[in-house]
Amino acid sequence: MTRKVTDHHAIIPTGMYPENLHLDEKRIYDLVARRFIAAFYPECRVANTTVLGKVGQVPFKATGKQILEPGWKLVYVNDSSAKKEGEEEEKILPVFEEGETGPHEPRVHQGKTTPPKPFTEATLLRAMETAGKQVEDEEMRELLKDNGIGRPSTRANIIETLFRRKYIEKKKKNIFATQTGMDLIDTIQSELLKSPELTGQWERKLRLIEKGEYAMETFKQELVQMVVDLTREVKTAVYKTIAIAPETPPPAATGKKTDSEKKEKAPKPPASPESLTCPKCKAHPLKKGNTAWGCANFNACGFKIPFEAAGKKLTDKQCADLVNKGKTAKIKGLQTGTMLVLTDAFQVIAE
Template structure:
């Protein structure tokens, strides 16, 4: 929590013996040598080459050919794999030509099909967050986002995606990121606003630089952000109220609730009780119902069957395994009282 970025895996001063290396699995060896080569590459010479470009004009249309001649492999000597495009360029030898020289050309056309853009994965989405500034028209703002590596930091971008998943704005299906109905509504609500543009991040970064140069103040920065938030909330609420979005949001919330496993009926309001992860809660939470049931009570984990019985009859059978603070265990039954609170069933002495 005290660092924003770190270097992940690096070699230490310990040099393994061949015997130690032989004990590693194939994947462990692969990781070790990958990290080692990457570290060594930092201290190697630059990769140098000569690039030749020939432009041929046919019917006043330019056709460009490129070829490379390697002068010094540099860090690539460490067997770094080149891309297919780079390999093709390196293996292309162009003839010696003179400016304005006439040549013969053999032209051919080819047919193919365009494919739709591939869906984002979590990895490509994080890359898109880093390079989002390249779409901006303002050169200064584009350079600022390039220097700050777009939206977020290395340590926060993945967390942004996790938050979007937890809030049901996106879903991951077979490694592809898809936008949910709730996410589509959010996108429409902020469409054509600063909130949906990397320009906002660039403007904030610009002002932070002013603060650094003592040309601006933290107070003014935070005050402007507060105004921006207030304006965004007000305008978004007006857009939603003036459309059928409220109906769509209600429908969407019901769909989300239905996709979760229903445990039983809420004794407080009659709606469904669903699994919310660390506890069971009412699907009517957005309407004000706060009824919940714990998954663990006084040191004992409550099974789903126990919770279902408690919801159905408002009482469980005698349960073993509750723990006192002293560590001593005891048995008791649970009930849901008139105030819709979970508690131990009061023990009554019976006369013989």
């Protein structure tokens, strides 16, 4: 009988002072020591502040925090690496008194903005989770905060559908809209269909239905009327021609290879599964675990290739062949069959 693992002892510094450490080792030790010391400091007390001001007839709004008691943050006051990558910098506001006034000399900052970086599959999934941040209406932004676009189990399939219909394409790690996708967006004249606000409106009404403050039949009638109106709009509107992304033509079956075909050899598939995409969800890379190669999003996807199958320990190349080709080459010493095959149910069997 085995007991479930509950918790682990924290990593703490000992009474032995470290000497002759390399730079990276010093950094790790500093992280552990600072965290240990900070645990004995009092809590950091902050006040979330919203300031509404007016200059002449122009209203201004600023939100941020006022630190009342720094507490444990004193340990990290000079630590420039405390800010995590991708995390927005905290806006610290000075102390304001309600109704205060004073002179102000405006300053115009001249600079250049940089365009946002292209999406990768990881950042696109994150943007779908936090789609409400782009909505201006505060009430809808709050409704979308815990919902976003799609669900965790459907977002990967949504992205895969866009790839399959050639609305988006991947260049290296980045994702770009194709001409077909851009033409389609230009064709849709209803701004509501292109905005997360539609999801926000539905979420608001569904919550009202839960509270008994909105009739379910009314919601269904509104959906039917919306579809009718959109259909009428599509039938009567004038649209531009959408450029269809061309399919890659198959090579001509002449039986002879041209000089260029002889020079251009087909690239060999990677021998390590770590550089491959999960063949089941087709949205996440494979990662090496303790007993198997599995989808990086294993909890939702469930795909894995065990290190050992049919009494035979598999090499990285054989695992990669299962992902790329759906089967391995002939393997000596299998308990049953001569090769391993990845079935339609994404199970590895001997055949």
